[in-house]
Amino acid sequence: MIRQRIVGDLSHLPDHAFGPRSLMWWGILGFMLIEGAGFLLAGGAYFFLVGHVQPWPPGQTPPTLTWGIVFTVVILLSEIPNAWTNNQARHYRDWPTRIGLILMSLAGAILLAIRFLEFQALNTRWDADPYGSIIWALMILHTVHVVTDLGDTLYITIVSFIWPFDGGEYSGVVDNCVYWRFVILTWLPIGALVYLGPRLL
Amino acid sequence: MTAGQDLEPLEDEALRERLERVWAHPTGWRGVLTAVDHKVIARRYIATAFVFFFLAGVLALLMRAQLARPESHLIGPDRYNQLFSMHGTTMMFLFAVPVMEAIAVYLVPLMCGARNICFPRLNAYGYWVYLFGGIMIWIAFAMNVGPETGWFSYVPLAGPEFSPGKRTDFWAQMVTFTEVAALAVAVQLVAQILKQRAPGMTLSRMPLFLWSMLVTAFMVIFAMPAVMVATTFLITDRLVGTQFYNPAEGGDPLLWQHLFWFFGHPEVYIIFIPALGMVSQIVAAFSRRTILAYPAMVLALLANGFLAFGLWVHHMFATGLPRLGDSFYTSASMMIAIPSGLQIFAWIATIWDGKPRFKTPLLFVIGFIVIFVLGGLTGVMLASVPLDLQVHDTYFVVAHFHYVLIGGAVFPLFGAIYYWFPKITGRLLDERAGVWNFWTFFVGFNVAFFPMHILGLLGMPRRVYTYKAGLGWEVWNLISSLGAVLIAVSMLIFIINVLVSLRRGKVAGDNPWEASSLEWATSSPPPIYNFLRIPVVTGREPLWEGDKLPVMSGLGETERESLCVSIVEAEPDIRQKSAPPTVWPLLAAIATTVLFIGSIFHEWAVVWGAIPVAITLCGWFWPGRPTRKALKERSA
Ligand code: HEM
Ligand SMILES: [Cu+2]
Numbered sequence: 059m060i061r062q063r064i065v066g067d068l069s070h071l072p073d074h075a076f077g078p079r080s081l082m083w084w085g086i087l088g089f090m091l092i093e094g095a096g097f098l099l100a101g102g103a104y105f106f107l108v109g110h111v112q113p114w115p116p117g118q119t120p121p122t123l124t125w126g127i128v129f130t131v132v133i134l135l136s137e138i139p140n141a142w143t144n145n146q147a148r149h150y151r152d153w154p155t156r157i158g159l160i161l162m163s164l165a166g167a168i169l170l171a172i173r174f175l176e177f178q179a180l181n182t183r184w185d186a187d188p189y190g191s192i193i194w195a196l197m198i199l200h201t202v203h204v205v206t207d208l209g210d211t212l213y214i215t216i217v218s219f220i221w222p223f224d225g226g227e228y229s230g231v232v233d234n235c236v237y238w239r240f241v242i243l244t245w246l247p248i249g250a251l252v253y254l255g256p257r258l259l
Numbered sequence: 260m261t262a263g264q265d266l267e268p269l270e271d272e273a274l275r276e277r278l279e280r281v282w283a284h285p286t287g288w289r290g291v292l293t294a295v296d297h298k299v300i301a302r303r304y305i306a307t308a309f310v311f312f313f314l315a316g317v318l319a320l321l322m323r324a325q326l327a328r329p330e331s332h333l334i335g336p337d338r339y340n341q342l343f344s345m346h347g348t349t350m351m352f353l354f355a356v357p358v359m360e361a362i363a364v365y366l367v368p369l370m371c372g373a374r375n376i377c378f379p380r381l382n383a384y385g386y387w388v389y390l391f392g393g394i395m396i397w398i399a400f401a402m403n404v405g406p407e408t409g410w411f412s413y414v415p416l417a418g419p420e421f422s423p424g425k426r427t428d429f430w431a432q433m434v435t436f437t438e439v440a441a442l443a444v445a446v447q448l449v450a451q452i453l454k455q456r457a458p459g460m461t462l463s464r465m466p467l468f469l470w471s472m473l474v475t476a477f478m479v480i481f482a483m484p485a486v487m488v489a490t491t492f493l494i495t496d497r498l499v500g501t502q503f504y505n506p507a508e509g510g511d512p513l514l515w516q517h518l519f520w521f522f523g524h525p526e527v528y529i530i531f532i533p534a535l536g537m538v539s540q541i542v543a544a545f546s547r548r549t550i551l552a553y554p555a556m557v558l559a560l561l562a563n564g565f566l567a568f569g570l571w572v573h574h575m576f577a578t579g580l581p582r583l584g585d586s587f588y589t590s591a592s593m594m595i596a597i598p599s600g601l602q603i604f605a606w607i608a609t610i611w612d613g614k615p616r617f618k619t620p621l622l623f624v625i626g627f628i629v630i631f632v633l634g635g636l637t638g639v640m641l642a643s644v645p646l647d648l649q650v651h652d653t654y655f656v657v658a659h660f661h662y663v664l665i666g667g668a669v670f671p672l673f674g675a676i677y678y679w680f681p682k683i684t685g686r687l688l689d690e691r692a693g694v695w696n697f698w699t700f701f702v703g704f705n706v707a708f709f710p711m712h713i714l715g716l717l718g719m720p721r722r723v724y725t726y727k728a729g730l731g732w733e734v735w736n737l738i739s740s741l742g743a744v745l746i747a748v749s750m751l752i753f754i755i756n757v758l759v760s761l762r763r764g765k766v767a768g769d770n771p772w773e774a775s776s777l778e779w780a781t782s783s784p785p786p787i788y789n790f791l792r793i794p795v796v797t798g799r800e801p802l803w804e805g806d807k808l809p810v811m812s813g814l815g816e817t818e819r820e821s822l823c824v825s826i827v828e829a830e831p832d833i834r835q836k837s838a839p840p841t842v843w844p845l846l847a848a849i850a851t852t853v854l855f856i857g858s859i860f861h862e863w864a865v866v867w868g869a870i871p872v873a874i875t876l877c878g879w880f881w882p883g884r885p886t887r888k889a890l891k892e893r894s895a
Binding site: 060063064068070071073081084085088089091093099102103111186188191195209213217220221222226227 | 450484
């Protein structure tokens with residue numbers, strides 16, 4: 059065996075940190091990159107099809123704006139409890155973090171309900187033509203992310219009531235908040251493609 | 260313990276015992292199903308990938324048997340369609356990409372001086388998903404519902420109209436399986452390489468293999484979603500009547516081509532760039548000198564990665580793109596020859612300048628350089644549009660990509676196997692058999708594939724199950740088939756060498772090649788905790804720096820932990836918990852399999868199939884410690 063020379067000791071290091079210092083943050087960043095690439099490509103496919111299907115939309119009414127606007131407003135507002143929860147977790151505050159998690163679970167559930175109404179008012183079917191197909195694809199793609207984050211948030215919420223949080227889990231809450239921010243931000247271009255594209259292109 | 264103090268052997272013994280307790284894991288069947296050690300998973304991964312390689316090789320032999328003579332009746336057209344589709348699909352999705360990632364799963368944590376891979380459970384999950392996807396497609400193939408539309412499954416041929424039945428759906432879902440697995444590994448490699456290196460291993464001291472895997476992992480992350488989007492659109496077109504690719508409704512088959520090649524071209528580099536990293540390690544070790552022009556080598560890898568994304572359109576010259584588009588992609592395609600060429604020069608110069616020992620791994624590297632230069636030449640030829648139009652869809656193309664894939668990836672891979680086999684198993688592969696393995700492969704390969712260039716120029720199209728006599732194709736086809744037989748002989752030598760050496764090979768010791776990177780600083784095979792203490796890096800070639808390896812103590816000695824460092828300077832930052840063995844990744848992979856296969860038959864499987872997946876994920880992340888209630892009772 060190769061001979062060794064001890065030059066330091068690692069046992070004093072902390073066992074967690076927040077944001078980019080944490081390992082999980084990088085894992086989640088990886089998944090956000092993957093999903094972001096998926097969104098970009100779906101957007102690319104959208105513009106490719108716009109070039110082939112004229113007029114856009116082909117003889118249908120664009121998706122009704124009402125629920126789309128409501129969804130956009132609510133998801134933007136959800137950043138407020140999101141940022142608050144993030145802050146509470148960074149300060150290891152037990153009860154406030156749990157309350158924040160409940161609020162975020164509620165926000166997710168409300169958004170899903172609105173999303174259900176949006177699907178009713180798309181005014182096209184996925185099998186009508188490529189326009190309908192891509193509109194549905196974009197909506198489903200984004201909805202999957204809302205569902206995923208809601209599932210994750212619910213799970214952390216339940217865990218937080220049964221087990222006392224350790225540092226790693228507070229850090230996990232922060233990562234979950236980052237992911238939710240991603241879900242909010244990706245909605246803006248996708249919502250534009252779904253609601254504005256058919257009106258402006 | 261104070262810094263700089265020499266160690267007593269007894270302390271090592273006590274530490275070893277303690278580490279064994281902390282990193283203990285179940286044995287027997289439970290051990291098999293719950294393993295999360297990156298070395299165990301990687302060994303399975305590598306073995307599985309090679310099984311798929313040999314299976315696809317058998318299909319290639321069948322094709323060559325059929326094509327050896329004109330108007331042969333060995334294999335009918337429908338079966339032949341499935342043969343080349345399964346061969347290409349298996350080679351690309353189940354062998355080439357997975358085997359490169361598998362080797363990285365083994366080596367990257369060791370080269371980083373880490374105790375385990377950064378997300379051990381995700382790692383296990385990725386392997387299981389890959390395994391189940393591969394088994395699924397091969398069972399489908401055995402039941403005559405294997406893919407039939409080639410490895411890139413162009414629509415409309417692969418659409419609902421011309422490929423009825425379930426064959427193409429199985430193909431599309433197989434892609435989904437393998438992409439999930441590949442992405443799982445890619446995320447880990449990024450996190451591992453950026454966050455979990457040895458203290459002191461700054462970015463500018465990283466071994467080139469780590470650089471190559473970092474670039475590859477990012478490429479996987481950006482390229483693979485394209486094929487997932489593409490195949491998802493395909494499967495919904497086929498199952499629920501979406502119209503993405505249906506020209507009758509304004510959809511466009513070209514959308515498939517764009518999406519597919521946005522993945523498909525980088526795919527070639529995803530296979531090739533890890534091979535470049537392997538070559539750099541091997542060249543350095545056997546020339547006994549550090550690779551020349553390290554910064555330029557790193558830049559070349561990065562350039563390869565970036566350029567690869569600009570090139571997908573060169574697969575579509577025959578589709579009639581706008582003129583300017585053609586010229587742009589032609590020059591971009593030719594440009595990529597520059598970083599590749601630069602690396603080749605650096606290796607040759609390194610060998611020249613060092614004291615080379617021509618052991619089997621280095622032989623394979625030299626074989627790689629020779630073949631790759633030839634394949635690169637035909638590639639630059641194909642990048643020019645007029646020539647591409649002439650030989651499009653002929654055997655010239657088949658020859659070209661086998662030169663690139665086999666020369667560029669499989670030869671380095673074999674070199675890598677000979678090089679790292681002693682680390683993985685503790686025993687060396689036999690040198691004499693290795694030399695035979697190399698020469699039969701090298702000669703057989705050229706005999707099998709060089710004639711295909713000529714066949715292509717003579718006008719023989721690819722993907723034909725037979726041809727008429729009298730076109731001047733007979734001789735070249737026969738020669739090609741004989742070459743394929745020689746490759747098969749070479750593979751037999753390899754298999755026998757592996758099986759015999761596993762039992763009776765020369766015992767390797769820690770560092771049989773006197774190489775410089777950290778994986779050689781531990782025993783062969785490494786213990787489950789990889790390193791007794793965490794190695795510290797002070798230069799680019801850590802094991803050539805002095806006779807004592809600097810190390811740090813106190814990590815992972817009382818519970819399963821790994822070390823997080825700062826990204827650029829690799830300063831120790833966090834003791835990260837490392838997940839213990841568990842069966843949940845396996846269960847999650849089974850649930851995922853049910854979802855994917857279910858969705859081939861019913862679209863709502865995506866919804867109800869998600870429920871078991873969610874349940875298994877809960878099990879996966881379940882915190883195993885006292886609840887609030889228990890703590891309260893205890894304190895009361
Ligand atoms: C080792 C010996 C090999 C032999 C003898 C062989 C032989 C062949 C032949 C004869 C074809 C053409 C079938 C046709 O167009 O009718 C083919 C296609 C192909 N091969 Fe190989 N091959 C070998 C290894 C590999 C490897 C290692 C890879 C990838 C890493 C690979 C990837 C492919 C692909 C992607 C196709 C195209 C399939 C399609 O047309 O859809 N092959 N091979
Ligand atoms: Cu290409």
